[in-house]
Amino acid sequence: MNSSEALSKNAILGAVRGNQPAAQPMPTIPHFHTNKPTDLVATFRESVARMAGVVVTDQVPDLDSFLRAKFPDAKVICSAIPEYAGTIKPASLNHWSEASTIDVSILRSPMGVAETGSILLSDVELQVNTIALLAHDLVVLLDPKQIVANIHDAYDHPYFKLRLYSLLMTGPSGSGDIGGIVVHPAQGAKTLTILLSPAPKAGKPTV
Amino acid sequence: MQIALMVPCYIDMFYPRVGIATLELLERLGVDVVYPKEQTCCGQPMANSGCYEEARATEEHCAQVFGSFDCVVTPSGSCTHHIRNKFTAGADSPERQNLVRNTYDLVEFLHDVLKIREFPWATFEHKVALHSSCSAIRGLNMASMSERVHDQVFSKPRALLSGVPGLEFVEFERVDECCGFGGTFAVTEEAVSAKMGYDKLAFMQKASPDCIVSSDMSCLMHLQGCARRQRQDIPFYHLAEVLNGVSRSVGQS
Amino acid sequence: MSHPVDQAKNAEKFLAEPVHEPRLDKLLWAMRLRRDAAARQVPEWEELRTLASAIKEHTLSNLSEYLIQFETRATANGVIVHWARDSHEHNQIVYDLLAERGANLLVKSKSMLTEECEMRPFLERRGIRVTETDLGERIQQLDDQPPGHIVGPAIHKTNHDVAVLFSQKYGSDPNNEDTAYLAGVMRDNTRPDFLHARVGMTGANFVVAETGAIVVATNEGNADLSANTPELHICSVGIEKVIPTTESLAVFIRLLARSAIGDTITQYTSSFRGPRKGAAMHVILVDNGRSARLGMKRFWHSLKCIRCAACMNTCPVYRRSGGLSYGSTYMGPIGIIMMPTFEIRKYSELPFSSTLNGSCTNVCPVKIDIHEQIYGWREVMEENDQIQVVKKEAMRLADEVLSHPALYQIATTTVSAALEVLPHFAVYNRLNAWGKHREVPEATKETFHEWYKNHRPKRNEVPVP
Numbered sequence: 001m002n003s004s005e006a007l008s009k010n011a012i013l014g015a016v017r018g019n020q021p022a023a024q025p026m027p028t029i030p031h032f033h034t035n036k037p038t039d040l041v042a043t044f045r046e047s048v049a050r051m052a053g054v055v056v057t058d059q060v061p062d063l064d065s066f067l068r069a070k071f072p073d074a075k076v077i078c079s080a081i082p083e084y085a086g087t088i089k090p091a092s093l094n095h096w097s098e099a100s101t102i103d104v105s106i107l108r109s110p111m112g113v114a115e116t117g118s119i120l121l122s123d124v125e126l127q128v129n130t131i132a133l134l135a136h137d138l139v140v141l142l143d144p145k146q147i148v149a150n151i152h153d154a155y156d157h158p159y160f161k162l163r164l165y166s167l168l169m170t171g172p173s174g175s176g177d178i179g180g181i182v183v184h185p186a187q188g189a190k191t192l193t194i195l196l197s198p199a200p201k202a203g204k205p206t207v
Numbered sequence: 208m209q210i211a212l213m214v215p216c217y218i219d220m221f222y223p224r225v226g227i228a229t230l231e232l233l234e235r236l237g238v239d240v241v242y243p244k245e246q247t248c249c250g251q252p253m254a255n256s257g258c259y260e261e262a263r264a265t266e267e268h269c270a271q272v273f274g275s276f277d278c279v280v281t282p283s284g285s286c287t288h289h290i291r292n293k294f295t296a297g298a299d300s301p302e303r304q305n306l307v308r309n310t311y312d313l314v315e316f317l318h319d320v321l322k323i324r325e326f327p328w329a330t331f332e333h334k335v336a337l338h339s340s341c342s343a344i345r346g347l348n349m350a351s352m353s354e355r356v357h358d359q360v361f362s363k364p365r366a367l368l369s370g371v372p373g374l375e376f377v378e379f380e381r382v383d384e385c386c387g388f389g390g391t392f393a394v395t396e397e398a399v400s401a402k403m404g405y406d407k408l409a410f411m412q413k414a415s416p417d418c419i420v421s422s423d424m425s426c427l428m429h430l431q432g433c434a435r436r437q438r439q440d441i442p443f444y445h446l447a448e449v450l451n452g453v454s455r456s457v458g459q460s
Numbered sequence: 461m462s463h464p465v466d467q468a469k470n471a472e473k474f475l476a477e478p479v480h481e482p483r484l485d486k487l488l489w490a491m492r493l494r495r496d497a498a499a500r501q502v503p504e505w506e507e508l509r510t511l512a513s514a515i516k517e518h519t520l521s522n523l524s525e526y527l528i529q530f531e532t533r534a535t536a537n538g539v540i541v542h543w544a545r546d547s548h549e550h551n552q553i554v555y556d557l558l559a560e561r562g563a564n565l566l567v568k569s570k571s572m573l574t575e576e577c578e579m580r581p582f583l584e585r586r587g588i589r590v591t592e593t594d595l596g597e598r599i600q601q602l603d604d605q606p607p608g609h610i611v612g613p614a615i616h617k618t619n620h621d622v623a624v625l626f627s628q629k630y631g632s633d634p635n636n637e638d639t640a641y642l643a644g645v646m647r648d649n650t651r652p653d654f655l656h657a658r659v660g661m662t663g664a665n666f667v668v669a670e671t672g673a674i675v676v677a678t679n680e681g682n683a684d685l686s687a688n689t690p691e692l693h694i695c696s697v698g699i700e701k702v703i704p705t706t707e708s709l710a711v712f713i714r715l716l717a718r719s720a721i722g723d724t725i726t727q728y729t730s731s732f733r734g735p736r737k738g739a740a741m742h743v744i745l746v747d748n749g750r751s752a753r754l755g756m757k758r759f760w761h762s763l764k765c766i767r768c769a770a771c772m773n774t775c776p777v778y779r780r781s782g783g784l785s786y787g788s789t790y791m792g793p794i795g796i797i798m799m800p801t802f803e804i805r806k807y808s809e810l811p812f813s814s815t816l817n818g819s820c821t822n823v824c825p826v827k828i829d830i831h832e833q834i835y836g837w838r839e840v841m842e843e844n845d846q847i848q849v850v851k852k853e854a855m856r857l858a859d860e861v862l863s864h865p866a867l868y869q870i871a872t873t874t875v876s877a878a879l880e881v882l883p884h885f886a887v888y889n890r891l892n893a894w895g896k897h898r899e900v901p902e903a904t905k906e907t908f909h910e911w912y913k914n915h916r917p918k919r920n921e922v923p924v925p
Contacts, residue, residue, distance in 0.1 A: 001542070005553075009543035012699065012747045017524045019755030024521045027514040029707055032504050051727065096689050096736075097655040115714075116725040129688040129736065133681055134654075151725070155710040161671050164537070164734040165688070170725050173681040175643055177596035177612050178622055180487045183640040186595060187647055187654075188681030188728070216862070219908045220872050221901040226908035230916075242912050242919065248862040253855045255816065257838025257847070261855035264863035293835070345818035354774070354822035356500045381489070385776045389815025394893040396813060398472040399780045401897035403815075406485075432898030 031152040040114040040147045041196070047117030051171025052184050053192040060195055067104060070193070071137060074103035078131050081108050081141065083200055090127035099130035105189075106139045107132065108199070112147040113154045118170040119194060120154070122163040129165050138172070138189040143199040209239040211273055213281035213310070215424070216248040222424050225445040229282045229313055232451040235328070236321060243272045250296055251289040255390045259296040266297035274302020278320075279310045282447050284339075284423045285390075287312040288346035313447055314349055314422045318363040325370040329452040332373030336416035338407070338430070339364055340423035341385050349422075353383050364422050364446055371449060377414035381407070388429035404433035412439070422446040464806060464848070465788065467813045471781035484616050485779040492773045494722025495823065501724075508715055513827035515708045516764035519669075520754065526669040526702045527745065533672030534743060537734035542744040547577035550696060550746050554579060554661070557694060557742060558588055563658045567650075567690065569676065569683035570594035571663025572610050572767060573698050573746060576789045576802075591653040593682035595646050602629045608783030610790065611720050611769040616782050650682075660686035662732075664697040665766065666712060667743075670705045673733040674743060677716060677726040684728050693732065693741045700750050700763040712766060715825035719768040753801045758836045762797045764826040769794075771820035771830055777813055786810060793820035797833040800840070808846035811837035872907055 001009070037043040045055045060066045063084050067077060078099070079086025086106060093099055107126065109119040119140055126132050148154055159166045173188030184190065210233065214226040233240050249269050253262035269290075273279050281287055290310045297303060317323050339362065343349040350362035368374055387393070387403025394400075408430060411419060421427050424445050431443045444453060475481050499505045519526055531541045544550035550573075558566060566588055568574070580590045580601070592598040596613035600606060603625055607613030614622070619637040627634035632645045654660075662683040664674040674695050676683040687693040703709060717723045735741035754760050772778045772792035783791040788799045788807060796814060799807035811834050820830040841847045861867045894900060906914070 005543055008545045008549060011545055012543050012745070012751060013524050013527065015747070015751035016527065016699070016754060019751055019760075020523050021517075021521045021754070021757075021760060024514070024517045026518045026704060026708075027511055029511060029515075029711060030507075035503050047724065051723070096739075100651065100655055118725060118729070123736065130685075133684050133688060151714050152707075152710040155706050155713075160673070160706045160709075160731055164732070164736065166731040166733075167684065168725065168729040170727050170729070173679070173727055175595045175680050176721060177594070177599070177614055178617070178639050178642055179619055180491060180612065180615060181639050182679070183643045185647065186643055186680035186682070187593065187650060187685055214908045216868075216872075221904060223904055223906065223908035223911050227911060230912075242916070244909070244912075245865040247865055247868040250859075250862070253859055255835070255838070256855060257811070257835075257840075257842035258852060258855040258859075259839055259842070261852065261859040264859050268863040268865075341815070341817035341819075345822065352819075352822060353496065354819055355506070356496050357503065357505060383819075384489075385815050385817035385819070387776070387815065389817070392812065392815050396468040396471065396777070397893040397896055398468070398475050399777055400815075402475055402481075402780050403776050404898070428901055429898070432894070432900065435899035436897055 029152070032150060036149045037114055040149060041144050043114040044112050044117060044147050047114060048171065048194060049117075051117050052174065053117060053171040053194060055194045055196065057196050060197065063106070067106065067139065071104050074137070076101055076103050078102045078105045078135065080125060080127055080131060081106060090131050093128050093131075096128060096130040097134070099128060099134040102131060102135040104137045104139060105131045105135040106141070108141040110146060110159070111154065111157055112142045112194070113151060113168070114147055115150040116170055118154065118168040120157060120159060121167045121169055122159045123165040124163060132167065132169070133188050135189060137191045137193070139193045139195065141195050141197045144196045146199070208278065209241060210278040210280045210316070211276040212240050212242045213246060213249070213273060213279050213286065214242070215281060215283045215286050217428065218282065218424050221428065222445070225282055225424050225447055228445065228447040228451040232447055233280065235451070236323060241276070246272050249286045249289050250294075251286060252390060254289065254293060254296055262296035266294060270297055270300060270303040270306050274300070274305045277309055279306060280313055280316045281310065282313040282422065282424070282445060284312050284314075284343035284347055284349065285425055287315070288342040292346060312343065312347060312349065312422065314343070314363050314367060315347065317367055317450070323370070324366065326450050327372060329450055330372045331449055331453060333417035334375045334377050334415065335368065336377050336379060336411040336414060336419045337365055337368065338386065338411075338419060338421040338426055339383065340421065340426050343422060344383055367450060368420065368446065374449070377416045379410045379414040381410050386426045386430055388426050393429055400429070401433060404429050405437070408434055408437070408439065412441075416441070418442040418444055420444050420446055420449055464809045465786065467781065467785050467787070467810055470785035470787065471813070474782040474785055475780060479618065480616060481780060481782070483618065484782060487615065488773045488779050491721060492770070492823070495719055495770055495773065498718035498722040498724065502714070502718070508711055509825055509827050511711050512715055512825055513764060515703060515711060516826050519702055519704055520700065520760065520763055523699065523702065523754065526704060527699060529669040530667055530672055530702060533670070535672070537672050538741070539672065539734055540740070540742045542742060544744055544746045544748070546748050550577045550744055550748070551579050551582040553744055554694060554696070555583060555586055555588070557692065558583070558659055561658055561692065564588050565653065565657045566590045566659050566661055567593055567653050567657040567686050568661035569663065569678060569686045570597050570613070571661070571696055572607075572789060573663055573696050574661070575607060576748060577746070591650065591657070593650050593654070593680075593686055594678070595643060595680060598646060598650065599625065605784065606789070608791070609769060609772060610767050616784070654685050654689050657690045659692045659694065660690040661694045661696065662687050664695050664701055665716065666709055667697055667702045668706055668709060668731070669702055671733055673731045675709060675729070675731050677713070677729045679727045681728045684730050687732055688736070691739050693735065693739065695732065695741070695743045696746060697743065698750055699745050699747055716766055716768055719770040719823065719825040749801050756801070759797060759801070759833055761828050762794065762833060764828055765794055766826055768825055770823040770825065774819045774823045776817070776819070777815065781813070786813070793830045793834065794828070797830060797837060800837055804844065805846060808841050809848075811841060869909060872909075
């Protein structure tokens with residue numbers, strides 16, 4: 001920090017210290033589990049649907065055929081999961097902007113949230129963050145056992161303290177800025193499809 | 208029991224029938240009503256404009272006139288709200304403290320103190336659009352507010368009017384949106400005030416009421432002004448008039 | 461010295477619009493109802509509001525410590541933290557960061573703080589092209605208008621307005637007013653800037669002291685794109701946005717989108733703790749009057765604001781006036797209590813753009829006593845002689861008359877005399893204002909006072925204690 005910014009910092013902190021009201025206590029924050037839904041998967045599915053996302057509960061025996069059938073025009077499929085090759089891997093991107101060439105990104109999320117229908121993504125899963133942002137369509141694998149009840153539970157996840165980028169994504173990108181009517185997509189992914197699929201055991205590729 | 212009757216300045220000047228109905232209703236219920244003749248105003252119009260210096264003498268006079276009574280009743284939610292929650296322009300005194308503690312809106316007095324629910328002398332076979340003022344709802348907690356979605360729904364004015372034989376309520380949209388009066392707002396932001404009044408009337412009229420009733424005459428003064436300008440001759444009554452028994456039939460203004 | 465904004469006159473112009481006012485009123489009331497429906501789904505809603513308010517009050521009353529904690533943690537994560545006392549310092553820091561990279565394009569997501577600092581004109585005068593990437597902000601930028609609402613900046617515009625604007629600026633089809641089509645036009649025209657810009661800017665909804673993270677919530681994903689595609693991410697944020705912990709963040713996230721638009725959460729709720737490999741992240745902590753506001757006993761609670769705009773959606777005056785009528789960065793109820801802290805004279809009349817109905821206070825997720833503060837600001841304006849709209853002399857006369865029963869009774873003998881003395885009407889000679897759209901109350905043959913004298917003559921005048 002240069003010397004003029006140091007002056008600003010001291011001025012601001014001095015003013016804040018001088019003006020801050022008498023200290024008030026921090027409340028205890030409950031997790032509100034008395035209102036926990038009984039069927040987390042069902043609640044999760046309803047929440048995702050409300051935000052225009054799609055949850056596939058049926059077993060998908062072959063990921064490649066599933067993707068080819070769902071996205072027949074896709075030329076570039078970026079796979080960020082070890083068990084599927086796709087056409088490219090995130091590591092092959094030289095710049096974050098190159099993710100705009102991706103038609104479909106396939107990722108695994110370590111956590112879903114029933115209350116909102118959110119899935120967690122971080123720089124660990126994504127490797128290159130923009131593969132979740134610039135790709136046209138997103139397919140996300142999620143172990144149903146990793147769905148938590150509500151947002152309080154969600155923020156217990158260690159990623160929020162450890163990862164450099166953590167995204168709770170809920171449905172495909174949208175905007176209600178024109179007339180209050182929400183349309184999809186806005187700037188990000190056009191569709192979001194979540195496949196409920198148990199997390200693979202470590203070191204055991206399935207495809 | 209004895210109470211002092213506070214008749215708000217604008218009722219004194221423009222709607223004395225509301226003061227008369229209040230007085231007669233209370234007397235009918237066996238209350239000994241004293242009307243201190245030196246009363247003028249509670250100071251709200253000046254205080255609400257930020258002019259608390261210019262409300263001082265009026266508020267002190269009000270405290271002096273009413274401060275020795277155990278119970279003061281006024282047919283105005285906005286005046287009650289001002290006295291109970293914002294009566295700070297005048298110097299503090301035992302009279303002022305007394306007045307703050309002992310002032311009731313007529314609805315509160317009937318509902319909570321006298322606990323009256325039946326008004327058998329007051330047949331009113333008409334459909335009523337009931338308007339409750341923002342002072343009554345959010346200032347005095349006389350009815351639940353739509354913003355607080357988990358609160359038990361209740362309305363003291365409605366509970367009272369339910370005890371009038373033949374009276375029916377119509378339900379209308381945006382039931383607790385402000386009518387637009389707002390005191391000096393009615394003239395400082397006249398266009399918006401009038402539009403809010405026109406809109407409120409339109410929502411009420413959609414439900415086809417025979418008349419419009421409120422426990423706050425200031426709102427009704429504004430709504431009636433809007434209605435008459437639009438050549439709507441729907442009658443407006445203060446709740447006191449309905450509970451006391453409106454002798455003339457609906458349709459005459 | 462600037463003229464006070466005449467919000468009432470601006471509102472009158474907006475009301476004259478046959479289409480725009482009824483549409484905005486209906487749309488935002490529907491948003492208020494969506495908020496109600498969302499709150500109904502959360503049995504603990506009122507408890508969340510109480511918690512959110514308490515967390516903010518705790519943080520603001522310990523703000524210096526939390527700011528230092530944030531700076532320490534963020535710096536350890538590789539973030540460069542700057543401090544800006546005012547809008548000029550902020551804008552200069554942003555410009556310097558662009559200039560040292562030789563960058564002349566900035567993509568940014570929505571930040572009311574940058575509006576407050578008037579950053580865009582500052583940068584544009586120095587040769588920087590700035591692309592707003594929030595759809596509503598972009599519409600307003602293209603139309604050379606400030607935002608009209610803090611969540612939906614262009615919410616006052618019809619689809620037709622946007623179609624015409626986009627056809628002029630983007631060459632799209634002026635006759636296609638379909639919302640999805642228009643959003644697509646925006647997407648196609650903005651993406652190239654995302655891909656080429658070397659510097660991206662976001663604001664922040666929350667700043668988490670414990671982890672050194674900034675949190676941004678959007679529907680579009682444009683903040684994530686602005687932060688993750690270019691090599692430099694600048695985050696500008698007001699010092700009041702700090703919260704202590706990730707655990708406390710959950711309370712606010714559960715309240716924010718529900719209060720704003722009636723959804724449980726925004727599509728993208730993102731935490732940025734540090735730069736990507738090969739990239740840089742700078743956070744600018746901005747004061748710009750906030751530390752001063754912290755010391756205002758009656759008004760510091762306005763710093764709890766999480767910018768949800770629920771107060772605007774519920775405000776019956778805002779919905780009839782349109783956001784642009786306030787002539788300010790922040791509008792509606794929260795604007796009324798914030799703007800005077802920036803420029804007291806310019807915004808001296810805003811506290812009168814309210815009926816004090818209290819709806820705002822009761823939808824505010826952090827329980828700011830908005831309508832009480834509006835009342836408080838009226839007193840401040842009167843104390844500082846800032847008011848033209850309400851004539852102090854008229855009020856003084858009213859107090860004189862209303863504190864002397866004899867004078868009062870003489871004055872009220874005729875309706876016209878009464879109309880002059882009653883302060884509602886004794887306002888800046890606008891007696892005729894009442895009558896523009898309303899009939900005046902009818903003349904009565906006697907006041908209540910006179911009736912009582914005639915009909916209850918035997919009553920003892922002296923009160924029985």
